Amino acid sequence: MKNKNRISLSDDSITVTRWMSFKDRVGRSWYRFRRNPISLAGASMVFFVIFLAIFAPYVTPYPEQARAFTDLENTFQPPSRSHWFGTDEVGRDVFTRVIFGYRISLMMAAVVLGISVPFGVMLGLISGYFGGRIETIIMRITDVFLALPALVMALAICAAFTPTVEKAMLAVASIWWTWHCRLVNAITRSIKTEEFVQASKVIGDSHLRILFKDILPNCASAIMVKVTLDAGFVILVGAGLSFLGLGVQPPKPGLGTMISYGAAHLPTKWWLTVFPSFAIFFLILGFNLLGDGLRDMLDVESEGI
């Protein structure tokens, strides 16, 4: 049994349901994506940052300054040709540290989502498919987790540990699964009564096969859109934790940490705050634009995302 490949041509404001080959689907999605300048902008912003982060030691002028480093002759230099973003209180190049800060932010998004998404999707599939008491228990647990704002919940969990980036990642990951669980649960519930799932049941497919061959592929695009939008949100929460002193610890170059140290030197040493702030904004905006474009491209209902 193949999946139902439903493509709706929202551009023509008519919904056409038909079978399309994989190639057709990819082609049409790519066409939609390409036509949307906003999503293209988002994609280029994200890939630009990822490129900078991966090749950070080669694109930054002073890679050795990403760690503990002092150059007391060059403290608090304003932006110049040799230091694009100026230097900080111990003479380190802010541009270099911002690019290395991107590394940590992206790593955080990857680790948090890498742990929490598979876990949440799994629980969502199980609860949506089997229903009954399992579903009630799982959904009530998500209710409790979602009853507090993500940042506050992460703060509470961080409180139990000595603050490091790894602990912050763990704290955020331990709440993030709930969103994906909710999302996949809702989709599974609506799909499990469809004919193609019923047919699989009739021919005796195992639950596992139905879950992974029939239901999961139909959740894929919604999950993809949500993961993209979440990446920006996780980076935002991570920056917030670092800003409060519960995430990245100096001398590591966390963007939120840099802003919180820079804020003490406002207004004269404005470059310490303004450039890392803009860097965070740029990356999050990129992920949001890209996620929005993907949502249009894959025609995912915006509900629950």
Added chain:
Amino acid sequence: MKFSYFLLRRFLHSILVLLGISVLIFIIARMLPGDPARLALGPFAKQEQVDNLRHKMGMDKPLYLQYVGFIQGILHGDFGLSFQTRRSVSLDIKHYLPATIELVVVAIVWVLIIGVPFGVLAGRYKDRWLDNVSRVVAFVGVAVPPFVVGLIGQLIFSYSLGILPTTGRLSLLMPPPPNRTGLLLLDSLIAGNFIVFGDAFKHIILPSFAIAMTGIGQITRLTRSSVSDVLSKDYIEAARAFGIPKRFITFKYMLKPSFIPPLTILGLTFASELANAFLVEQVFGWPGMAKYGIQAILRKDFNAIMGVILIVGLAFVVVNFIVDILAGYIDPRVRIQEEVIEK
């Protein structure tokens, strides 16, 4: 579904969620490294003293009894002693909470008076320049961390232009109004002191705006899409065909149904504003509960942490309860939907 039944269901659900939060917080508090009694007394206390305090705090009892004691305490408004201020946590919270409430309420007002009209206009004039502006505002609002909004706001309006103060709730020499509600804006109005009111208002503009930014972005977009949805409905078309004046259509037929989706996420907006308060109060030295909570977390003051988190949870559950009830009251479909989902 009957409305009273719907009300009861939502209420029981809220209680369940609150209980869940309390269990979660209790577990987190027990995971804290180190012995709270030892932390409270300092490294030079004798072992006897520590044991004594442990006994007094009930920490030598089995876990479930500790939890029962914890719940009993909460129900009596007793969260224990704070190690950093040496006062009872409930007194501390009573002292710090009004500042945060004032901040969040003003922020919600910003969201309502900026986000909603802006969204209505953007939806009404879809794909025109105003709509594009609203799109930019929405994307920027969601992508800028609130503490960045605060810091850049300070840089522009306090340091460069010098028109708004940087920190605190009142100027140094300004006499605070007699304390009635703890909300400075309200207290100064009650006292009829408009100079103090103006000063307090100047102080609250930047932090409340920093907190509101996310919400303004979200509500603008949602109101916009909801208005444009409603405008494409047949009954609006019909009203137009009957020659009913545009203004009449807008105010009589369009607004009410298009306010329902923004209303249902107002609870989420409130949650994000509370979370933002934890970041923004730090920037502006705002003497609120969130700042107190952060200090407690940094110093591992576990009674205070539990108290603050529980208050945040309680506020969130109560606001969501009210929003759900309002939505169910205005839009009966919400009640039915609930029933369908439960089955």
